[in-house]
Structures are given as structure tokens and as C-alpha cells.
Amino acid sequence: MAILEKCTECGSEDLHIPEEGEKDQSIYCNACNAVLGNREKLIKKEKEDEGEGDHQVEKLLRGLSGKE
Template sequence: MAFPKRCAQCGSEDFRFPGNTDEDETIYCNSCNAVVGDKKELAKEEVDDEGEGDHQVESLLRSLSGKK
């Protein structure tokens, strides 16, 4: 299962990531609070995409911290 780029409920790209490092922690949509996946799914995509996931993870983390 690929990690979604948008929330299936509202279409937002703004996700809330848990602060701890547990792989099974749930990731939520900031707009509607729907569950969009978990860290384990995101980590699996990172490995499956041969580096493309690395870029996506870095982009998501930068967007959460407000850095561009």
C-alpha cells in the first residue's frame, strides 16, 4: 500500500506526524483529523521507491517544520 500524497477524506496535503519514533504510530490529516497512514507504511514506501521516498519524507518533514 502506497502512502497517500493527499488525504482521502478532504484532499489536504497537510499531515500531522507523531513526535516519537515508533514505526506503528498513526499519521493524521491536519485538516480533518482522518487517519492517512502510519510511519511503517511511510518507511516501506521509502525503501520501495529506491530513494524517491527519501525525498518525499524530507519534503514532508520540512513542511511540518515550516522550512522550505
């Protein structure tokens, strides 16, 4: 999970992002203890971003082939 890279409160890159377990586990900053969201929302955001990335690649390929 690479979407959340820095704490929105202090800018630290030392984040606690649970890899397994309940989907509603909190993601927090190890430096300032700010709660930055939960695992379920991060997973949902990653899936949305992956789909958007796939769409952009398809659009680029169509443009290169002249089939836009």
C-alpha cells in the same frame, strides 16, 4: 518523507507525519483528522519506491549506452 502529499479523504496538504518515535505512530490529516496509515508502512513504501527508481535509472542508462 514525501510520498504522502495529500489527505485521501479531504485533499488537504496539512498532514501530521511523525519524524521520530515508534514506527507504528499514525499519520493523520490535521484538517479532517482522518488516519491515513502509519509511519512504518510509509517508510517501507519509500524504500520500495527508491529501489524502483534506482532500477529505472539503471535501465535508462543501459538503453542510452546501447547495452540493453
